[in-house]
Amino acid sequence: MSISEIKPNIIKNSGISNHDIEIRPYHLLKSVCTLGGLECPLHGKEIVKELVSRIKQDPTLRIKLVSNVDEIPYYKNDYRQIDKQDVFNRKRDLDILQKLGLIPGDIRRARYLFELLFQRITTPYGICSFDTEGWQGCQFATSGVYEIIRNRSFSAMVYLRGDEERNSYKKSSVNEIAKSDTIYIRPHHLMCMCCHYDAGKGNSPSNADNLYEILKRIQEKPDINITLVEGCCMVCDPCDGYDPKTGLCVHAGGLIRDYKKDLDVFQKLGLMPGATIQAKELIALMFERIGSTKDICGYGDGIITAYEWSICGGADGNEAYSRTREKGIF
Known part of the structure; x- marks a missing residue:
């Protein structure tokens, strides 16, 4: 369909202020590793599977980045009940958002977001895992799979016209x-x-x-x-x-x-x-x-x-x- 054939009533997306899918920022990294064939242990398997499928067909997909980073307990709460994985994921969210120059609630189209991701984040190490005792995180962070997909450019993730x-x-x-x-x-x-x-x-x-x-x-x-x-x-x-x-x-x-x-x-x-x-x-x-x-x-x-x-x-x-x-x- 050429531009002259586009009619207002067939425009499918109603603006960047609305979103088609809602994910955590760390799901962006998880989606890359998932495409690379890894069984990433981080939470969100089903939403990431949906994300990978949809961006392969639609570069205009509007992705909303959300996080529970400010849903932290009152300081006198019982920290013995803390969910360590939730703490890890909050840090991952903030690390990724900081590198992308975004904040929770931001909406970006798929192609834009993955271009920015690969431009700003070269490796999941230092985000998904660390050498620090108790913060080792995902065992696949140093597998090289993210880097391989990244080297193929955003088009490995998101639909690109041939x-x-x-x-x-x-x-x-x-x-x-x-x-x-x-x-x-x-x-x-x-x-x-x-x-x-x-x-x-x-x-x-x-x-x-x-x-x-x-x-x-x-x-x-x-x-x-x-x-x-x-x-x-x-x-x-x-x-x-x-x-x-x-x-x-x-x-x-x-x-x-x-x-x-x-x-x-x-x-x-x-x-x-x-x-x-x-x-x-x-x-x-x-x-x-x-x-x-x-x-x-x-x-x-x-x-x-x-x-x-x-x-x-x-x-x-x-x-x-x-x-x-x-x-x-x-």
Whole structure:
């Protein structure tokens, strides 16, 4: 299904504030070892089995991380009745959350979460087990299985579109762009297009997007209509982060960052989603109102407040956009 075929009533996920599955943070590590064939002794066998099955099919799965870390007993309680395994798991939860930069209650999509997990946590040793007497923990923490799966990348855990499917979508979407009387594009992708073009230096197509093809269509027909949309657009069909089943972006930037970029561009241009303008007029308006990618991609201040709010093109702006803005695209 191409982006032009996505209809509002078939969008299956209703936003990142809702979740599809609820797990403990340590279940993330358990799921990796489970995929590697280990019978991990940590609690949560059934929920982890469900998690592994679902993320293999759905990279958009919304995972909520929960923990009982603050459900600790009153200090005068009888500590002789303490559940040591529960203590171990609370520490595991907090160790993992700290490394991921998250807190209990956070919700993230599957692909994002496992990309972050493998980026930040290289081994379960020091989380699932220790050398300390009484804290030895899981005997599989030093088995090397987690590391083997991690070296295969997040795609060992979470569904990733194959080259054959992406190439097919590339071909059909390029044909659609060539024939369409209207280009449907999210606003910040117009800025990406200008960065890609770099005043004429970046004049070749990519297998990962349709920025080049849309640029060429606009250059060939400056009066073609452009409709500005929120969310995935004609640029996205061949991208490995585009999920055809839902029409959602599962890249890290597609979590929340790029939605802000779109709305910031709309605000700068004084437009709303669905606005339709001739290409030459829209590009001129964008160059007039947006002088640097810092205004949009750098949030105006160039400050990265969290991993989710990373900056594309540099905190001070992408010079390729500035060069294209100075030279123009027509």
